[in-house]
Amino acid sequence: xxxxxxxxxxxxxxxxxxxxxxxxxxxxxxxxxxxxxxxxxxxxxxxxxxxxxxxxxxxxxxxxxxxxxxxxxxxxxxxxxxxxxxxxxxxxxxxxxxxxxxxxxxxxxxxxxxxxxxxxxxxxxxxxxxxxxxxxxxxxxxxxxxxxxxxxxxxxxxxxxxxxxxxxxxxxxxxxxxxxxxxxxxxxxxxxxxxxxxxxxxxxxxxxxxxxxxxxxxxxxxxxxxxxxxxxxxxxxxxxxxxxxxxxxxxxxxxxxxxxxxxxxxxxxxxxxxxxxxxxxxxxxxxxxxxxxxxxxxxxxxxxxxxxxxxxxxxxxxxxxxxxxxxxxxxxxxxxxxxxxxxxxxxxxxxxxxxx
Amino acid sequence: xxxxxxxxxxxxxxxxxxxxxxxxxxxxxxxxxxxxxxxxxxxxxxxxxxxxxxxxxxxxxxxxxxxxxxxxxxxxxxxxxxxxxxxxxxxxxxxxxxxxxxxxxxxxxxxxxxxxxxxxxxxxxxxxxxxxxxxxxxxxxxxxxxxxxxxxxxxxxx
Numbered sequence: 001x002x003x004x005x006x007x008x009x010x011x012x013x014x015x016x017x018x019x020x021x022x023x024x025x026x027x028x029x030x031x032x033x034x035x036x037x038x039x040x041x042x043x044x045x046x047x048x049x050x051x052x053x054x055x056x057x058x059x060x061x062x063x064x065x066x067x068x069x070x071x072x073x074x075x076x077x078x079x080x081x082x083x084x085x086x087x088x089x090x091x092x093x094x095x096x097x098x099x100x101x102x103x104x105x106x107x108x109x110x111x112x113x114x115x116x117x118x119x120x121x122x123x124x125x126x127x128x129x130x131x132x133x134x135x136x137x138x139x140x141x142x143x144x145x146x147x148x149x150x151x152x153x154x155x156x157x158x159x160x161x162x163x164x165x166x167x168x169x170x171x172x173x174x175x176x177x178x179x180x181x182x183x184x185x186x187x188x189x190x191x192x193x194x195x196x197x198x199x200x201x202x203x204x205x206x207x208x209x210x211x212x213x214x215x216x217x218x219x220x221x222x223x224x225x226x227x228x229x230x231x232x233x234x235x236x237x238x239x240x241x242x243x244x245x246x247x248x249x250x251x252x253x254x255x256x257x258x259x260x261x262x263x264x265x266x267x268x269x270x271x272x273x274x275x276x277x278x279x280x281x282x283x284x285x286x287x288x289x290x291x292x293x294x295x296x297x298x299x300x301x302x303x304x305x306x307x308x309x310x311x312x313x314x315x316x317x318x319x320x321x322x323x324x325x326x327x328x329x330x331x332x333x334x335x336x337x338x339x340x341x342x343x344x345x346x347x348x349x350x351x352x353x354x355x356x
Numbered sequence: 357x358x359x360x361x362x363x364x365x366x367x368x369x370x371x372x373x374x375x376x377x378x379x380x381x382x383x384x385x386x387x388x389x390x391x392x393x394x395x396x397x398x399x400x401x402x403x404x405x406x407x408x409x410x411x412x413x414x415x416x417x418x419x420x421x422x423x424x425x426x427x428x429x430x431x432x433x434x435x436x437x438x439x440x441x442x443x444x445x446x447x448x449x450x451x452x453x454x455x456x457x458x459x460x461x462x463x464x465x466x467x468x469x470x471x472x473x474x475x476x477x478x479x480x481x482x483x484x485x486x487x488x489x490x491x492x493x494x495x496x497x498x499x500x501x502x503x504x505x506x507x508x509x510x511x512x513x514x
Contacts, residue, residue, distance in 0.1 A: 038446040038459050109444015109464035118422040118443060127447045128422035186420065189453040338454055 033266050035273065036190060036333045042107035044326040047180040048209075049100025050134060051202055052322065054176035055210020057093025057141045059238070061170050063214065065163075068237040070221055071230045072152060084152045086226055089217035091145035093173065094138045096213070101134060126186040130179040137172035144169045177206035190333040191263055192270035197256040198329070204252060205291070208245040209322035211238050212315035219308050219315075235311055239299060242314070246296050253287070270332040279328045287328060291321020359433020361492045362469075362476060364406055369486035371396055371404035375478035382477040384463070391460055393469040394478050394487075406478070406487055409456040409469035411435045417468070420451035426466070436470045439463065 063069040073086035105115050118131040144166055147154050155162045181199030188194050215238045222231035260271035274283050298314035376392040384391045394408040411428075415435045418426045425441035426448045428434070437448065437457070442465040448457040449466055457468040469476075471489070479489045 036450055038449050104445075107445075109442065109459075109466075111440070111443050111465065114423070114441070114443050117441070118445070121422050121424045124419040125422045125447070127420065127445060131422060187450045188416065190450060333450075335450070335455065336453070 033269055033334045033337050035270075035331055036335060039330055039333070040107075041327065042103045044323070044330045046100045046104040046107075047183075047202070047330075048323045048326045049096050049103065051177045051180050051206030051326075052209045052213060052319070053093040053095070053097030053100060053141075054137060054173040055093075055206035055208070056096065056213040057091065057137075057145075057210070058170050058173040058177070059207065059211045059241075060090040060093070060214045060217075061144070061166050061173075063234060063237060065166075066237075068234055070218060070234055071227050073221070073226050074152075077150070081150075083150050084148060086221055087145065087148040087152070089221050090214050091141070091148055092213070092217070093210070094142040094145055097134065097138050097141070097176065101138070126179070126183050130176075130183050133172060133175045133179050137169070137176045140165070140169040140172055174203070177210075178203045180206070184329065184333075187333070189336045191267035191336055192260060192274075192329065192332045192334060195256055195259050195263075195267070197252055197259065201249070201252045201256055201325075201329075204245060204249045205322050205325055208242070208249055208291070209319055211241055211245065212318045214238060215311060215315045219312050222308065232308070235308065239302065239311060242318075243296060243299050246292055246299075246318075250292050253292075264336060266334045266336045270334050273332045273334070274328060279331050282324050282328050282331075286324030287321055289321070290317045291325060295321075359492065360471075360474075360489050361411065361433075362408060362471070362479070363488045363490045365486050365488075366403060366405040368484045369396070369404040369406055370484050371398060372483075374481045374483070375406055375487060378477040378481040379469075382472055383467070384460075388462075391462065391467075393456070393458075393467060404486075407454070407456070408478070409435065410454060411469070411471075416451045416453060417448035417457045420447045422447065426457070426468075432471070432474070434471050435468070437466050437468055439465045439467070442466055 060069065070086040070090060072084050074082045075085055077083040105112055108115060119128050119135070121128040122132060147162075178199050181202030184190075184193035184202075185196070185198050186194075215235055218231045218234040218238075222228040257271055257274065260267045260274075262268075273279055294317045295314040298310050298317070302310045302314070373389065373396055375394050376389050376396060377387045379394050380386060380388050380392040383393065394406055396404055396406045398404050411434045413428075415426070415428055417437075418424075418428055418435055421427070421437075422445065423441055423443055425439075425443070426435065426437045429436060444459065444465050446459050446466060448468075449459050451457075452468075457466055459465075460467045476487070476489050479487050
């Protein structure tokens with residue numbers, strides 16, 4: 001391609017020196033598609049912690065319903081005021097989700113203090129709907145956690161009514177876990193995100209990471225002086241659930257990647273970036289290894305070993321893998337190029353990736 | 357749509373980039389091409405195409421915006437982002453299929469073409485007349501169809 005004409009402000013070579021992001025060359029014949037770069041680790045952290053907090057809360061409450069939760073462990077807090085510190089170890093969902101929401105606020109622009117207006121457009125915006133769902137979850141789960149920890153006798157006074165509150169809170173938790181995937185799915189033209197399996201993948205991952213958070217809380221409970229037998233029962237219950245969630249997540253992940261590989265060129269590019277490109281180490285080690293393979297192997301080994309240490313290591317591995325999964329999915333988000341952008345060989349006078 | 361739209365004639369565009377300079381200056385006070393709302397692309401050696409927001413009738417950016425900072429003004433037939441209400445979440449940037457909404461890292465809000473309140477700077481500065489601001493009726497759309505035919509013939513020649 002011959003050098004371009006001299007524009008009013010310089011040749012292309014001069015422009016590329018002054019604006020390195022502005023002038024790029026596409027490989028001949030290749031699409032100029034590249035992953036998006038506006039949603040990075042703070043958004044991945046928000047999606048991860050929102051799902052983790054929601055999953056942890058839902059699992060902890062359901063285990064309690066089934067009589068498999070941690071027993072009440074009363075201790076004096078101030079004077080005659082006692083608290084149930086066992087619940088403090090497992091009902092940390094709202095705190096974790098709150099930290100995730102803080103990451104979202106951290107990523108905002110100059111009017112970040114107007115974040116409360118993020119729920120204005122409930123009619124069409126999944127970001128707005130999710131903000132409302134997340135806020136509902138944080139408030140309700142915080143109420144459940146606070147009462148369970150600091151005023152457990154209130155629950156005993158009106159248990160049926162309390163169960164209704166817990167059911168609604170668990171529903172908002174599951175809604176939060178699914179919403180993290182639906183938010184990405186609403187970005188129609190980023191094909192790696194709008195794949196139909198993304199919400200299911202994130203839901204299963206949220207339950208998997210959340211159950212591991214509850215497991216770790218139970219292990220801490222037994223270590224710091226709680227009823228070890230009860231803690232072990234809770235850990236065993238979660239260890240029964242864990243391989244099921246891992247298997248489901250593995251199947252969904254395979255189907256998701258397969259759908260990308262067989263999709264449009266930008267979707268196939270996303271799959272290539274994930275499997276063989278810039279995100280290959282994160283995917284094979286972080287997701288396939290840490291989230292799936294390692295914990296499954298440890299779980300099987302722990303059938304014989306029955307070790308809290310092994311269970312904890314498996315849990316930590318899943319927690320790492322869940323975060324890497326969110327980072328990878330965000331990182332492979334390539335926007336589908338409009339037909340005009342594919343015309344000929346694009347050598348852009350601006351970034352070749354739509355979306356700045 | 358009865359309003360006015362930018363009409364691009366890429367066979368007239370020389371790639372001088374004055375439209376980008378003018379747009380950036382008008383909106384930011386600086387001739388920073390990265391902050392321009394109109395972008396000039398090049399295909400082949402001498403085909404330049406200035407592209408800016410299409411101001412869609414069903415704008416995906418506005419649908420995705422959680423605060424309604426990005427919205428369609430039916431009176432003006434344009435889609436704008438209110439910089440004072442935008443929280444910079446960048447949802448519109450990912451939602452737009454064409455990549456015209458972009459995140460201004462200096463101003464820390466999302467931004468896009470707003471037709472400069474009815475007097476587009478890019479139109480004023482375009483000496484070759486590649487950009488015009490016309491009513492989107494039958495006559496002006498005929499020029500669009502002509503341009504589309506040029507693009508289609510370029511594609512066939514590849």
